[in-house]
Amino acid sequence: MFVDTAKIAVCAGRGGKGCESFERNRFKIYAIPSGGDGGGGGDVILEADQNIVTLLDFYYRRHFRSEKGGPGGSNRKKGKRGKDLLLRVPPGTVVHEALTGLRLRDLKSVGERVIVAKGGAGGKGNADREKATEGIPGEERELLLELRLIADCGIVGFPNVGKSTLLSKLTSAHPKIASYPFTTTSPLLGVLTQKNSKRSVVMADIPGLIEGAHTGKGLGDQFLKHIERTSFLLHLMDMSGSEGRNPVHDYETIRHELASYGKGLLQKSELLVANKMDLPSSKENLSRFQKKLKREILPISALTGEGLEKLVKALFKVFTSHHEKESIRKD
Ligand SMILES: Nc1nc2c(ncn2[C@@H]2O[C@H](COP(=O)(O)OP(=O)(O)OP(=O)(O)O)[C@@H](O)[C@H]2O)c(=O)[nH]1
Ligand SMILES: [Mg+2]
Known part of the structure; x- marks a missing residue:
């Protein structure tokens, strides 16, 4: 518990x-x-x-x-x-x-x-x-x-998009993974390390967010407080559009929930990641998403491991630039 x-x-x-x-x-x-x-x-x-x-x-x-x-x-x-x-x-x-x-x-x-x-x-x-x-x-x-957990990176996204699968692939954490929403019911931390680097990034997997999460829907905002103190967010999306989902709509809903919760969540740096790229409909959805939102997004498959190397590099890059900015601010 x-x-x-x-x-x-x-x-x-x-x-x-x-x-x-x-x-x-x-x-x-x-x-x-x-x-x-x-x-x-x-x-x-x-x-x-x-x-x-x-x-x-x-x-x-x-x-x-x-x-x-x-x-x-x-x-x-x-x-x-x-x-x-x-x-x-x-x-x-x-x-x-x-x-x-x-x-x-x-x-x-x-x-x-x-x-x-x-x-x-x-x-x-x-x-x-x-x-x-x-x-x-x-x-x-x-x-x-x-x-209020202390982590560098908070993983946010809808339920079932593969947040816990990703945490289990990047770190030695063993979260429960299943094909139904709200598998994760409490936050879990994992530590991402890189060869030849002393630095490590602590990642927090929290229960999935849904529309109205900030008002207490689903598992609600009770877990959003655990990403208040993170340095940046990893916004994970299911690009396959399974269960009749629309990735553009999903993206906007999560951003809206973060904005409604406040406390600076929307202002945090965000690494946008498209998951489940191994599924057939994902490529088409991805190009549609990029055309519409014109945002940089990293394609991966947490299941097969495709794109994870690039993602790790990107995570360390955001982590390092955040810390550099912080140290300049403190000086
Ligand atoms: N095909 C495919 N399936 C994936 C991928 N990543 C995760 N899954 C599957 O998606 C389902 C949900 O994965 P989880 O990691 O439990 O998802 P979650 O976002 O943590 O879900 P909640 O804890 O309910 O919010 C599982 O059946 C995974 O095996 C992927 O890259 N490709
Ligand atoms: Mg989970």
Whole structure:
């Protein structure tokens, strides 16, 4: 199950109690206070972990508590600090405070961490004061976690056009592939690598879009948020026009859905790809499409592998030019 939102409650450990004790030896007439301080409570920390892909863990368990601090001891002995509780989330998790909606952190990169509830300070022992004190309670918070996948390229298109087939051919991902619409019901990432290149392109396959997707039709807009953060889109089309489909109309419908969703999806660079070129009607449809729209389009067959080499080159080209533009913008 792919879970991309979760509401959880976190509570950090309370500080340990300060100790109340007295020391007496045979040279001293009065007892001397010697109680040590309590240890601090553990923090609750969220960390982006590349091995985690959904927020599923937080669907079943919603309350998390870190360890309390240990009590102080006699002879000024300090209590043990409570253990931190580390919760692993997928990279791309945005952490909000549920009550105020305040965005606390966007855990974009692997290994990034945020303390979401700080442990309470330990109580003071009576060694330096009149009376020992209690530890302070740890912070408590309700959090809203929202996953927005981090990928370089988002594959968009109608259901059944071959998006998952393409992902499985280009990367080592194993998506479910079948000849009916909405086979893919949740987003999946795959990593495209190139020989002799250190760079890799992370690709996201999302469920197919249909007319009205931005208003929640089909699997709706709930997955479009996962391509909001991609650098560019691969718009995949079924050029065979199977099931009485018209590629020009399909193209315009998907562009309309992206525009209606907003959030800059339409402004992203787009690599237009015609799939299923192995089928008989595809060539004719392609020339009709090119005449009508006058757009550059890459013909491929995800099934036979035809045109995939060119596509990989084109993907790396768009990827590199995007990053170059970004670095110029940052300078
Ligand atoms: N002839 C032909 N069939 C293809 C090609 N690519 C994919 N298919 C077939 O098209 C059907 C749909 O493929 P999927 O990869 O599941 O399509 P999808 O776009 O991921 O579909 P959804 O997940 O439902 O949106 C499967 O039966 C594939 O075998 C191709 O290049 N040529
Ligand atoms: Mg699919």
